[in-house]
Amino acid sequence: QPPVGTDRLAAEVQLLMSTTPVWDLHTHLYPATFGSPTCEPTGSRDPNGLALWGIDELLTYHYLVAEVFRVVPPCELPYEQFWKMSKQEQADHIWQHLFLDRTPISEACRGVLTTLERLGLDPGERDLASYRKWFQQQSLDSHIDRVMQIAGISRITMTNPVFDDNERNRWLADESIGDDPRFAAVLRFDPLLRDWDMAGAKLREWGYEVSQELSAATIAEVRRFIRDWVSRIKAIYCAVSLPPGFRYGGSDDLTPGSTIFRDAVLPTLAELGLPMAMMIGSELQVNPSLGDAGDTVGKSDVQSVIRLCHDFPENRFLVTMLARENQHELAVAARKFGNLMVFGCWWFLNNPSLVEEITRMRVELLGTSFVPQHSDARVLEQLIYKWEHSRAIIAKVLVDKYNDVEATGWKINEEEIRRDVQHLLSGAFEKFLAR
Amino acid sequence: QPPVGTDRLAAEVQLLMSTTPVWDLHTHLYPATFGSPTCEPTGSRDPNGLALWGIDELLTYHYLVAEVFRVVPPCELPYEQFWKMSKQEQADHIWQHLFLDRTPISEACRGVLTTLERLGLDPGERDLASYRKWFQQQSLDSHIDRVMQIAGISRITMTNPVFDDNERNRWLADESIGDDPRFAAVLRFDPLLRDWDMAGAKLREWGYEVSQELSAATIAEVRRFIRDWVSRIKAIYCAVSLPPGFRYGGSDDLTPGSTIFRDAVLPTLAELGLPMAMMIGSELQVNPSLGDAGDTVGKSDVQSVIRLCHDFPENRFLVTMLARENQHELAVAARKFGNLMVFGCWWFLNNPSLVEEITRMRVELLGTSFVPQHSDARVLEQLIYKWEHSRAIIAKVLVDKYNDVEATGWKINEEEIRRDVQHLLSGAFEKFLAR
Amino acid sequence: QPPVGTDRLAAEVQLLMSTTPVWDLHTHLYPATFGSPTCEPTGSRDPNGLALWGIDELLTYHYLVAEVFRVVPPCELPYEQFWKMSKQEQADHIWQHLFLDRTPISEACRGVLTTLERLGLDPGERDLASYRKWFQQQSLDSHIDRVMQIAGISRITMTNPVFDDNERNRWLADESIGDDPRFAAVLRFDPLLRDWDMAGAKLREWGYEVSQELSAATIAEVRRFIRDWVSRIKAIYCAVSLPPGFRYGGSDDLTPGSTIFRDAVLPTLAELGLPMAMMIGSELQVNPSLGDAGDTVGKSDVQSVIRLCHDFPENRFLVTMLARENQHELAVAARKFGNLMVFGCWWFLNNPSLVEEITRMRVELLGTSFVPQHSDARVLEQLIYKWEHSRAIIAKVLVDKYNDVEATGWKINEEEIRRDVQHLLSGAFEKFLAR
Numbered sequence A, B, C: 001q002p003p004v005g006t007d008r009l010a011a012e013v014q015l016l017m018s019t020t021p022v023w024d025l026h027t028h029l030y031p032a033t034f035g036s037p038t039c040e041p042t043g044s045r046d047p048n049g050l051a052l053w054g055i056d057e058l059l060t061y062h063y064l065v066a067e068v069f070r071v072v073p074p075c076e077l078p079y080e081q082f083w084k085m086s087k088q089e090q091a092d093h094i095w096q097h098l099f100l101d102r103t104p105i106s107e108a109c110r111g112v113l114t115t116l117e118r119l120g121l122d123p124g125e126r127d128l129a130s131y132r133k134w135f136q137q138q139s140l141d142s143h144i145d146r147v148m149q150i151a152g153i154s155r156i157t158m159t160n161p162v163f164d165d166n167e168r169n170r171w172l173a174d175e176s177i178g179d180d181p182r183f184a185a186v187l188r189f190d191p192l193l194r195d196w197d198m199a200g201a202k203l204r205e206w207g208y209e210v211s212q213e214l215s216a217a218t219i220a221e222v223r224r225f226i227r228d229w230v231s232r233i234k235a236i237y238c239a240v241s242l243p244p245g246f247r248y249g250g251s252d253d254l255t256p257g258s259t260i261f262r263d264a265v266l267p268t269l270a271e272l273g274l275p276m277a278m279m280i281g282s283e284l285q286v287n288p289s290l291g292d293a294g295d296t297v298g299k300s301d302v303q304s305v306i307r308l309c310h311d312f313p314e315n316r317f318l319v320t321m322l323a324r325e326n327q328h329e330l331a332v333a334a335r336k337f338g339n340l341m342v343f344g345c346w347w348f349l350n351n352p353s354l355v356e357e358i359t360r361m362r363v364e365l366l367g368t369s370f371v372p373q374h375s376d377a378r379v380l381e382q383l384i385y386k387w388e389h390s391r392a393i394i395a396k397v398l399v400d401k402y403n404d405v406e407a408t409g410w411k412i413n414e415e416e417i418r419r420d421v422q423h424l425l426s427g428a429f430e431k432f433l434a435r
């Protein structure tokens, strides 16, 4: 193949970046089978449904709830009063204060506009009523197809918390609930590592013969529990979110969390050939009144990740950290361990200036051997903006790096760009899964 | 109003940014009533005066004293010898070594040039004598007007340390000393929180019946002291500077500083409806020979700020931190608490590359709900450069963010730009004060 | 001299930056006298030689070894198997996987391409065999001249670890081994400060009468040891690499490392008038299977550096830190102490995006009073790419800063650019040495 040529390079990268499908490795999205609190055109809805979508969910995303409480503080609108409002009233409140009373330039606000525009609606009209009308005509199942097509997503990875009764009961009630081929499941079991008292009690309730002390028999039962659920939901990996204070102290670390991690979780996953994902750095509920928006960030311990990667060469680890101040050290750690895959710019890092600095740093340190982004979408249509914004930044970094090597005489052709882009958007993750 | 149009957007933002007045929320400036060590054309001067201005003060700003000791180190010019030189000799030394012997490209050097140029002098002449001559013809009181006009400042917020005898005695001697409407007062009482032994002794000396133990009676007297001084100086908020090691441990934290903060300071401010400002992260006097230039920076504890915002919902907090490594976490904390207003890029952060990364990150996380900058000026004319440099960066970030939302079809008109710029330069602070 | 003029400024800076010689203050390079494992055209080689050069050394640089183990993980190619391969086989493996199977855009990969191109080879050919052929025709001694000429290096500073037997014995065997005027020596003695048990035993073996307890007599012998070796190798400074956990606790700190630092090392260096270099932040061998590539980074304690600079005003310190999160605080510390010279962007920081942010921040805080870069080259030809990439970034920052001051009317002429560039590339270091 002839080289693309420096003058066409940027355009070619942008084109391939925007047309190559993404496998989104971490979201909080669900197929229609999990029910949705948003009304279908038929009028049916499931008030406790897990699949969130539509304009009112977009506007009441917890990122925007946090932001509206800065401009209409609780002394003007108490938290309880906000939470008593209907979803539509909350959305109206947010629209008024974050979109009309000031220019919607925070990343979360901008995301709503990008999403509307790509769905064919006109943000220039600033007409919430008309947007609502359009969404009311959509039916979730086909809407998923449309959103995936617009966002360029080939597969959506769910997060399936087994200690959440609402979710757990749905899996127990319907064996085929997870069969939608557009979605992949992930077994999430934070309480196992973070709160063994609670987790152990639940396991007993669910028929696993565990004691509070972590005897060999108990460990065996925890392993059985993990195997059962991995198999029930067909998990492609397992996951936990861990606080900034998470430490793994090695084989001498006898805390319940570390013991279960070392003796139950990791051997089971090694046996099953599944990676373990750790999202580290979220300090939970520093402001409980904000609900999902109440968590904050803290610096985490990369050394603990290093110790895990070193001590468990048979395991593979997918790791993201929430603190900006961990990103360089984490990328360096990935240079040391092939079984460590860094991924994404999580939550408070999923902002253009930070995505760019992190992506640039990762490419410089790791080439293309990382997963640049995941969406963390909680509302279906967020896939659109999260990926559009991220793709533009990844493309920008890639063009700069290609230009640097082309300046030496190394010429890049279209096939190579396609290969690199595919690798970044899905291949790196896919190959890591398949290892 | 019609949209501005993408082609005119940048110019419009820059124009409005440079013509919209700033309320500078933290400086160390004073009106002429506080006296000035710089000679008036009439020949009068107050050697201990607090109002600093003029070319020799600009050149001997402690930022530049620190820098000159790197290029003429103490082994060549001992500290004591430098401090024995007259102000004009010090200025000559700095001019020679930082401006003539090398190109003045540090931010503090560049600031002097910007200031001269905006005052109508020509930095291209490199003629210190002629600059001095011009300054000698100025009279402070009208010079303040001119500087504020050039810098586009509507109001200058002072810092009024009540434990500084030079300043305190001036307030006691002249009831109307603070009546200059161009200036607003701020009660600063670091020793109350940082050194109760010293502060308590002083309070007793000043007629407040306090004991070293923090009995209820003592707390009541501390509260009376705060009320007295807030009312005497008409403080618009109270302030402390805290070291990187500052911790607030919650209601169980019985250290004197935390006890006074919790039981005396915050309830009094809640009662008076005034915000509490905390500038956190300055490690004092690691090199005492440098005087004001001898402090350094350390990473602070954002969790303590979170605890204060959570435990004192009736109080409002203005917070800035000195460490770059605290900026992301602090901006995230502000997403959690409407009573937390982050402000400014302080001291070692007030450099273009850092102001830009911090401002960009804050806009992405907080929209416009923060105070992007304060000048921290100690010498009157620094207002000019600090704000010219900062405005250019804030405008640049704003243009990028406007362009991002305009790309979705959301169109911005002049009135909206004006609204956003006013909010950033004065409104956010003003509304926070008025809450 | 007339000003350069804004339109010619960038070109002039780039020209002077690329033609002004560099004194590279830290490398791991050696003159031919130290032997080389790479074959000369004559067929001679020294399998344990220290002077690394040639295409196979470039391709098996430990940065690239780390990177290849991410894409061909140890589960596919075990570490031991890789290490058993010949150097050429390792190079082939890395060429295939990091250059052909994916685009070589990591900084370490790009560096190989820049190096080839500047040596007159064509990276566009992707023809490793032809590159090898070219290198096989080079003779090290004249190749050093060529590389220095292409890279624009006036002097290469070695690192000479006295506790390394291979190196130590070469110095003992040949008095004139270090006489190549292109190279300057540096005495490196990490074990003295990091492992007194080992170091003390070695010193006894080498005829110094030291005991494990740090008696006055022992300290005197350690001082004699340092003097002996400084004089034998004609060291221009002494150096240690220290872990992130390094602490200097002041005069009360009685740990062996701190005692030797305080009582033996620093007084001896003050006496000899030599600076002490500290490279802080490398956590050794978190993955020993990777060999030289197995170290990682951790955040270090700037306060310990401050304490040293404060307590030892008669000493001069050259300091670099490996963690990105130390860079701002370290640059601020340099504002406080004229005897602290910050230098370089070390190892995991020697990536374009980080070099740029660090250089920009340092210029803003320190003007030109720092050493922007060192190469840390281990393979001779790396000098070419490390300096070409760094010079481009330093030039970019300088142009921006010049433009900022020119905007005020301050005009810059060619002589001044030359002066500033010389200062950054060699003068700052040279004057610091000579102080």
Ligand SMILES: [Mg+2]
Pocket (backbone or CB within 6 Å): A357, B357, C357
């Ligand atoms: Mg940056």
Ligand SMILES: [Zn+2]
Pocket (backbone or CB within 6 Å): A026, A027, A028, A159, A376
């Ligand atoms: Zn998530």
Ligand SMILES: [Zn+2]
Pocket (backbone or CB within 6 Å): B026, B027, B028, B159, B376
């Ligand atoms: Zn201040």
Ligand SMILES: [Zn+2]
Pocket (backbone or CB within 6 Å): C026, C027, C028, C159, C376
């Ligand atoms: Zn080195």
